[in-house]
Amino acid sequence: MWRFIIPNSLSTGNLLMGLIAIHFSLQGEPFPASMAIIAGMVFDALDGAAARALGVSSDFGKELDALADVVTFGVAPAFLLLMQLSGNETHWVCAVPLLIFPICGALRLARFNSQKSSSARGFTGMPITAAGGILAVTAVYWQRFGVNAVLIITLLLALMMVSRLPYPDGKYIMQRILQSKNWSIIAVCSAGLIIYSWGDWILIPLFGYACSGIIVWISERNGQ
16 A cells, blocks of 8 residues: 555645645746746656556556646646736736646646557657646746747647647656766756756757657658
8 A cells, every 4th residue: 555655645746836836926936936846847757657666556646646737737837927927918818828728738638548558658749747847937937038929839838738749758768868878978968057057948958849749740741
């Protein structure tokens, strides 16, 4: 029984990070809110890793993980961006993408949980974890893009989640990096870039992952 407690506790930690993000959003502190969502991404990765390592899997854990993801990567990032834009004179129509985002995230999770099998290397549609992380960081630096661009990005992320675009699994990418002889150099350089210039650097891999589904889809169509 104790083996089930560990992954479920990590899923609960993911949910807690989403609630903390909403709290910081209400307090007008976007950076801690985004960091809580990023921390939720770590919990989300660890609960699956723990379940596989312990050889445990249950419908309860699967549903708990999905519910936590809806809050942390669907509701919390959209709410964070809403709070960021609330001080600007924007038409009520601008809130539509922020409502669509968590709805599409919930649909994405429902489709994933209802699938009988999934590829070990990737997903159909952008995972809500990635989309939520992208939106959280974008919300912090929204002034670099402008209101209209940020809302367009939000809508595109929502549509990518419910699309049929193939997206690589982050665990598979990490496995390939660790199998590389230069993985330690990659890790040190990545950590250095994050510490040196968080706001400028972190957007590059996040948006790169968002575009990867389109690139893979085009490559597969050209290969047919």
